[in-house]
Each structure stands twice: as C-alpha cells, then as structure tokens.
Amino acid sequence: MKYALLLMGHVNDPACGEEGGASPEEFFAFDQEITAAGVVVSSFALEDPDQAVTVGSNAQGERIVSSGPFAEVQEFVGGGYIIDVANIDEAIQWARKSPASAAGGHVEIRPVAPY
Amino acid sequence: MRRVLAAIDRDARARILATLARRFGDLDLAEDATQDAFAQAITSWPHTGVPESPEAWLKTAAKRKALDVVRRESVLAQKLARLRIEQERAPAPDRLGDPADATAVQAVPDERLALFFACAHPAMSIEDRVALTLRFVAGLTTAEVAHALLVPVTTMQQRIVRAKKRIRTLGVPLEVPPREQLPARLAEVQRVVYLLYAEGFARSVGEAHVRDDLTTEAIRLARVLRALVGGEACVQAASSELTGLLALLLLTEARRPARVNGSEGQPVPLAAQDRQLWNREFIVEGLALAEAAAGAPGAGPYAIQAAIAAVHAEAESFAQTDWKQIAVLYGLLEAHEPGPVVRLGRAVALGRAHGPAVGRRLLDSLAGDPALARFRPFHIARAVTLEELADYSGAAAAYRLALAIPGNEAEDGYLAAALDGILGELRG
Numbered sequence: 416m417k418y419a420l421l422l423m424g425h426v427n428d429p430a431c432g433e434e435g436g437a438s439p440e441e442f443f444a445f446d447q448e449i450t451a452a453g454v455v456v457s458s459f460a461l462e463d464p465d466q467a468v469t470v471g472s473n474a475q476g477e478r479i480v481s482s483g484p485f486a487e488v489q490e491f492v493g494g495g496y497i498i499d500v501a502n503i504d505e506a507i508q509w510a511r512k513s514p515a516s517a518a519g520g521h522v523e524i525r526p527v528a529p530y
Numbered sequence: 531m532r533r534v535l536a537a538i539d540r541d542a543r544a545r546i547l548a549t550l551a552r553r554f555g556d557l558d559l560a561e562d563a564t565q566d567a568f569a570q571a572i573t574s575w576p577h578t579g580v581p582e583s584p585e586a587w588l589k590t591a592a593k594r595k596a597l598d599v600v601r602r603e604s605v606l607a608q609k610l611a612r613l614r615i616e617q618e619r620a621p622a623p624d625r626l627g628d629p630a631d632a633t634a635v636q637a638v639p640d641e642r643l644a645l646f647f648a649c650a651h652p653a654m655s656i657e658d659r660v661a662l663t664l665r666f667v668a669g670l671t672t673a674e675v676a677h678a679l680l681v682p683v684t685t686m687q688q689r690i691v692r693a694k695k696r697i698r699t700l701g702v703p704l705e706v707p708p709r710e711q712l713p714a715r716l717a718e719v720q721r722v723v724y725l726l727y728a729e730g731f732a733r734s735v736g737e738a739h740v741r742d743d744l745t746t747e748a749i750r751l752a753r754v755l756r757a758l759v760g761g762e763a764c765v766q767a768a769s770s771e772l773t774g775l776l777a778l779l780l781l782t783e784a785r786r787p788a789r790v791n792g793s794e795g796q797p798v799p800l801a802a803q804d805r806q807l808w809n810r811e812f813i814v815e816g817l818a819l820a821e822a823a824a825g826a827p828g829a830g831p832y833a834i835q836a837a838i839a840a841v842h843a844e845a846e847s848f849a850q851t852d853w854k855q856i857a858v859l860y861g862l863l864e865a866h867e868p869g870p871v872v873r874l875g876r877a878v879a880l881g882r883a884h885g886p887a888v889g890r891r892l893l894d895s896l897a898g899d900p901a902l903a904r905f906r907p908f909h910i911a912r913a914v915t916l917e918e919l920a921d922y923s924g925a926a927a928a929y930r931l932a933l934a935i936p937g938n939e940a941e942d943g944y945l946a947a948a949l950d951g952i953l954g955e956l957r958g
Contacts, residue, residue: 416701502703503653504711526699 417456417527418506420496422515426464426489429519437514442494445513449496454509460494493520497527534580535571540669541754542585543568546592547666548642551704554596557648557666557694563599567592642667643758648697648704650719658693659722660729665690667754668747678744679729716759716768720775720832723751727779731786745783752776770826773819774833780816781839784809796944799914801848813843834863838875853883870899871907878911886918906932910945917952926952 429436442460449455467484484491493515500506503524510522543564550560567588581587649662664675676686696702707715730744756772788807791798820840823833838859845851860876873896881889893912902908913928929949933942 418701502701503651504703504707506701507653508711526701 416502416506417497417499417529418503419525419527420498420506420510420513421492421523421525422494422496422513423490423521423523424493424515425519426491436519437517441514448512449498449509454498454500454505456497456499458494458496461492464488464491534575534584535568538584538588542588544642544645544667544669545640546585546589547669548640548645549589550592550596551648551666552641552644553593554600555704557697557704559596559599560592563592563596564588566595570595640754640758642754644705646719646755646758647707647715648702650715650722651697651702652715652718653700653702654693654696656722656725658689658696659718660726661686661689662693662697663722663726663751664747668751670747678747713768716772719755720771723748723755724775724779724832726751727782731782745779745786749776749779749783752779768828770823770828771830771832773826774823774829774831774836777816777819777823777836778832778839780812781820781836781843784812784816784843790940795940796947797941799910800842801914803848805847808843816840817843831863831866834859834866838863851882853879857883870896870901871905873899874902874905874908874911881911881915886915889915890919904935906935906937906941909935913948913952917955922952922955926956 446458450458464484469481469483469485471479471481471485473479496509498506498509500509503526506524510516510524513522514520516522546567547560547564550563551557554560570591571584571588575581645667646663649666650659654662661675661679664670664678665672670678672687672690673683675690676683679686681689697704706712727745727748730746730748752772752775756769756776759769759772785800785803785808787809788803788805789798790796816836817840820833820836823829824837826833838856841852841856841859857876857879860872860879864872864876874893877889877892877896880892890912893908893915896902896908897912909928909932913925913932916922916925916928926949929945929952933945933949
C-alpha cells in the first residue's frame with residue numbers, strides 16, 4: 416500500500432537546524448536510510464511556509480493571488496514522502512524513525528487514495 | 531440440526547472468522563463467507579448428515595465461499611495477489627471438493643491472536659478498539675456489543691462499519707506483529723481487555739453499578755489471549771503480564787458478589803464486605819496465577835496489581851489485611867506506572883498500616899493534584915479517614931466534594947447515605 420508521510424512542523428517550535436530542532440544531518444541520514452530500503456516512491460522538502468504564494472478565489476469567484484500561506488497557519492508541511500510498504504505498521508515504523516517525529520514536530524501518515 | 535448449529539458457539543464462529551480474515555486479509559470478506567457457510571450448513575446438513583467436525587466443515591466451506599468471491603472480483607484478486615497468497619490458490623481450489631470430506635481435520639487451529647492485534651491496533655480510536663474486539667474476537671453480535679457498551683444498536687452498527695472501513699483504508703494488517711513490535715502491541719491488546727473489565731466493573735454512568743456480561747466477557751478474553759500467546763514461544767517475557775492480568779481480573783471478580791447490596795444495588799466498600807460471599811473458585815485460581823506471575827521474569831504493572839489483589843484475597847478480614855505489604859507493592863507499581871491514582875493507593879495503604887493521622891497527612895499532601903480533585907475515590911478516602919479521626923465536618927465536606935463529581939446512580943445513593951450518617955454524628 417502507498418502512504419504519504421507528511422513531515423509537520425509548528426511555527427512556534429524551533430525550525431530545522433535551530434537550537435532544539437532536528438539537524439539537517441539527521442534528515443539526510445534518515446533520507447539515505449529510507450531510500451536505501453527501496454520503499455520511496457517520491458519525496459520532497461519544502462521551503463518555509465512564509466515563502467508560500469497562495470492562489471484562491473474571492474466572493475465573486477475570481478482568482479486571487481496573495482503572498483504568504485493561507486490564513487495564519489500554525490502547523491505546516493515541511494516535507495514528505497510517498498512510500499510503498501506492506502501495511503500501516505511498516506509506515507508507522509518509518510514515521511517513528513524520522514527526525515520529524517522527534518520533539519517539536521510530528522509525522523502525519525495518510526493512505527494514498529487508489530484513484 | 532439447528533441444535534447442532536446452535537452448539538457451535540461464538541468461540542468457534544470467531545475462530546472461523548479469524549482464519550479467513552488472516553488468510554484473505556479482509557474482514558468483510560471473512561464475515562460474509564462465514565455467514566454463507568452457516569447458511570449452507572442449514573440447507574445441506576439435513577441431507578448429508580451432520581459432519582464429524584462441524585467446525586472444520588464450516589471453516590472449509592467458508593474458505594471455498596471466499597475463494598469464489600475472490601475469483602469473481604478482480605479488485606480483491608489483485609489485492610490478494612499483492613498479499614502473496616496466490617500460491618494458496620494454485621493447488622486447484624476445485625479439488626477441495628465437498629466440504630463434508632474435510633471432516634478428517636479434527637484439531638481446528640485458533641487464529642484469533644492476529645485478530646486481537648488488528649482490533650486493538652493503536653491506529654484505531656479506543657472506542658473502536660473496544661467495539662471491534664467484542665465483535666470479532668469475542669464473537670458477539672453487533673446488537674450484543676451495543677447492549678454491552680450501552681450504545682443504541684444503530685449507533686454501534688455505524689461505528690463497526692466505519693471501523694472496518696478504517697482497517698481496510700489504513701491497511702491495518704490482520705496479522706500477528708513482527709517480534710520486535712510484539713511487547714508494545716501486546717500491551718495495547720491487554721489494555722483493551724483491562725478497559726473492558728474496568729468499564730463493566732464500575733460504570734461511570736447509568737443505573738447498574740456492575741455489568742456482569744462485560745466483566746465475564748473481559749475475563750473470557752483474558753483467558754483466550756493468555757492461551758493464544760502461550761503458544762507463541764517468542765513472547766515468554768510478556769506471558770507473566772498476561773498471567774498477571776488474568777489473575778487481577780479473577781481476584782477482582784471474586785469480590786463482586788459482596789460488592790453490591792442486593793435490593794438497592796448500592797456499592798459496599800471493601801471494609802464492609804462479607805468475605806464469605808467472595809467467589810472461592812476465582813480466588814483459588816487467581817491466587818495461583820498471581821503467584822506464578824510475580825515469580826516470572828518480566829513481571830510488570832498487571833502482575834503487581836494482581837499481587838495487591840492477592841493480599842486482599844488472602845486476608846481474613848479488612849483489619850487483618852497486610853497493609854504494609856500493600857504499601858510496598860504500590861511503591862513498586864509507582865516505579866512502573868507513576869500516577870496520582872497509584873500514589874492514592876499507596877497513601878491509603880500506609881494510612882491503614884500506620885493509623886488515620888498518617889493517612890490524613892499523606893492524603894492532604896495529594897490534595898493539590900488536579901486529577902485526584904476530580905476523582906471520587908480520593909474524596910471518599912479522605913472522608914473515611916477524617917471520620918475515623920472524628921473530624922465530622924471535614925468528613926461531611928469531603929463526601930460533598932465526592933457527590934459533586936458525576937458518577938453512577940447507585941454510588942450516588944451510597945454516598946448520600948454516608949453523608950447522612952456523618953450529619954447525624956454532627957447533630958448528635
């Protein structure tokens with residue numbers, strides 16, 4: 416089954432590389448391990464949420480482009496993996512190993528819908 | 531014939547379901563196929579006669595039904611191919627022949643352990659875990675689960691349908707977890723069994739103080755779990771806790787006949803219980819199991835709680851209870867599971883061992899804990915201790931605090947009566 420591992424951060428917590436946050440080296444090491452295991456379908460890492468550009472619609476249905484994330488986000492996706500593993504237990508094992516689930520962050524696991 | 535089918539108890543039905551669920555990795559398919567097999571038995575047994583092993587016959591019939599569905603439905607077939615059970619289909623399923631031929635299989639393996647783990651999976655909500663375990667491991671009907679958990683039947687139907695969908699969508703494996711995950715996962719399964727018992731033992735809402743069916747069911751599940759895990763050699767360390775859990779439930783259940791006052795259904799505190807009413811059979815079995823659990827490596831919170839229950843069970847009377855030993859055991863328990871309720875237990879035991887003045891000092895030192903402030907037994911323990919010290923106004927205040935916390939009606943009645951008694955002392 417395919418699962419998305421969404422590596423979540425919180426705006427009030429130390430960012431990657433900051434004092435108290437996970438270090439980039441830890442993320443690189445995890446990336447090497449999960450890639451070597453042959454379960455990664457695809458992966459991505461995102462710039463900080465303040466670098467976002469948001470495209471939405473106004474009351475008239477016209478597209479509106481604005482700077483920054485939608486509303487005031489507290490939690491944001493910092494990166495993610497799509498993995499192909501046997502079951503939720505294996506997905507949980509990878510989420511446990513990820514530095515993103517250490518103090519100050521969490522990993523949200525979502526099954527990929529089979530469309 | 532219907533009599534024979536009725537004699538196939540829900541344990542057997544749950545075993546058949548478990549085998550199919552594990553083999554095909556799909557709860558819905560397993561349920562439908564089991565249902566169909568029972569229907570087939572009703573129509574064919576009158577002609578063919580009842581097979582030698584009805585359970586083996588039903589299991590074979592259910593497997594054939596499931597394979598028929600798999601052959602029809604390509605989506606399921608793909609899923610099964612991924613689960614690498616195509617090999618199982620290879621030796622021409624047609625040659626399974628009539629299920630009646632399968633009576634040679636006498637010993638039917640019990641594969642419910644895998645279902646235990648799936649139903650108590652940490653990816654499911656705790657309400658779902660309890661409902662699924664009752665439905666699929668204990669083999670209750672949905673209506674029976676609804677009744678046991680005091681939920682309307684339609685609500686329970688929806689909950690179980692949603693929970694099954696979640697098992698499928700999330701890809702919760704219907705398998706025994708790999709060895710390295712076993713201890714943690716087994717603890718989750720035990721927690722569900724313990725919660726079932728605790729829920730039955732003291733209802734937090736509703737009229738009845740004790741729910742017989744739920745406590746009986748929990749003990750039955752604890753037995754099944756212990757027997758199933760006993761067969762898995764790799765989990766020796768966990769078995770002392772499984773033994774401890776069963777001992778704890780039996781020793782607690784043994785006191786049940788003395789725990790409520792017949793006509794009113796009001797709870798009777800341990801100090802006032804007629805120990806002649808305690809169930810000797812459960813005590814004998816529970817004591818032996820508690821001893822075995824305490825002596826085995828890996829003894830943890832359940833083994834320690836069983837040891838505490840054993841000290842109570844062995845005491846001739848409340849006054850003759852070895853409270854010092856109980857305090858020591860609570861100290862051990864605190865090392866495993868530190869928490870306000872354990873500290874309360876230790877404070878009460880020390881108060882009993884060294885007198886109410888010590889008890890009051892220890893209880894007052896816990897008064898700042900917000901969890902205990904909302905916990906009825908804490909205020910009741912203070913009330914009883916203050917009453918023993920002849921501080922009746924303090925005791926009355928403590929009973930009032932207890933009554934202000936929501937609980938079941940039977941306990942409300944008991945507390946109101948206790949408060950009346952204290953107020954009588956104050957007036958007298």
